[in-house]
Amino acid sequence: MTLQQLEYILALDKTRHFVRAAEMCSVTQPTLSTMVQKLEDELGCLIFDRSVQPIEPTEAGKQILQQAQIILFNIRQLKEHVVSMKGGLTGSLSLAMIPTVAPYLLPKFIAAFKKNYPEISLQVTELRTETIIEKLNSAEIDMAILATPLNNSKILEVPLYYEKFVAYISPGDPIYCKQELTPNDMPTENLWVLEEGHCLRNQVLNFCDHKVHTSSIEAGSIDTLVKIVDINCGYTIIPELHIDFLTEEQKKNLRPIVRPEATREISMIIRHDYVREGLMNAVADSIKQVIPAHMLDERLKKFAIKL
Structure with missing residues (x-):
């Protein structure tokens, strides 16, 4: 053989x-x-x-x-690890991101990574969590960036940053008058959510009213959800990094979620047999240039990743 x-x-x-x-x-x-x-x-x-x-x-x-x-x-x-031990960082990187992270992270990440590590051939794919796990287990990709925890013993998670959720509400919705929202203030009858298969959908429903009476139309992206709210009333939940995509007029429709705050953890995940520590730090260093410092995991700010 x-x-x-x-x-x-x-x-x-x-x-x-x-x-x-x-x-x-x-x-x-x-x-x-x-x-x-x-x-x-x-x-x-x-x-x-x-x-x-x-x-x-x-x-x-x-x-x-x-x-x-x-x-x-x-x-x-093994081959690329030997090169890195000699002081070089070359080879290839196959990286996946979930669709609710990629729009905010990927464009600036690519620019930072290519500038800092021009010798690395970077391939990035946008995939849903279920597909990412399958491809990671079959060694079709090197690593991924997605929402955690996954509670999967076969996968190692390295937290990168923490992102708050905020409510985006139509001026015509009854809860628009509130200056902040608690989970009890967010009935799912008027809630627009992502379609099945997006982990963000489950995260949203977990901290809203647990009676799942969401709208019959489910969107495929955060941007679509915002546009649906603008035209059809109701409200949706969006990640903090999406705020920069809104107009000044749209930002008036935002409300913080409190008691408790709604937050998601975004991590880099790898197989347990992954050995390219230098490449993991290259990804982490590029992300630190993209994500606001207040969102970064405190350990990532202070320490290099060690396997």
Whole structure:
């Protein structure tokens, strides 16, 4: 078994086509087919079912592919870790962010990271929490930034910052006259929320009235929620960093949430076998340039990340 063979089966899984997989690996199709066949012979089982088109992994093959992904992930880590020990920070970073963090963090983060670490090839994807966890477990991404805690023993969480929520209320809503809101002041009958699958939806419903009678129309972004409130009355809950996206007139519709304050923790998450400490600190340092200091985790302000 060779690392090259593992790369071949992963390419074949991605393309589900021998010719395209060979092109991806810069080898001929007969070479790739032969190497895949030799690996199957060595393992004593079929990795791919060739009787269907496009080809697909067998049940055993799915498990082999998952392990192959993790092995290559660790090999790549090892090579890049050795470089970092020699004083360099190079290689690649595959990073994911949830949709309710990315609009506020990602544009400035990319600029700061590329300026400070030009030798790192950065790939960022916007994904929901469930998908992020799946891709992290299968070693398809290196790390992610999302709302925590996850209560997942397979994942290590490093808190980055804490963000308050505020209410955005239509002037036509009965609670608009209040200068601040408690959870008891926020009935869900008039509440506009994100669609199922966004962790922010659950966070909002957890500190509002627990009777879930939300509007029948559910939005896919915070910006859409604000526009719905502007036109259709009612109210919504938005993250603190979204305030800068509002006009001065819209900011008049904001109300703080008190007793208790509504806050979310945003963390960097990695697999427990992740070893690139330097790259984690590169991400953290770039985030410290983007997020206001009062929001940052106190430990992140004072200490470097240690694995």
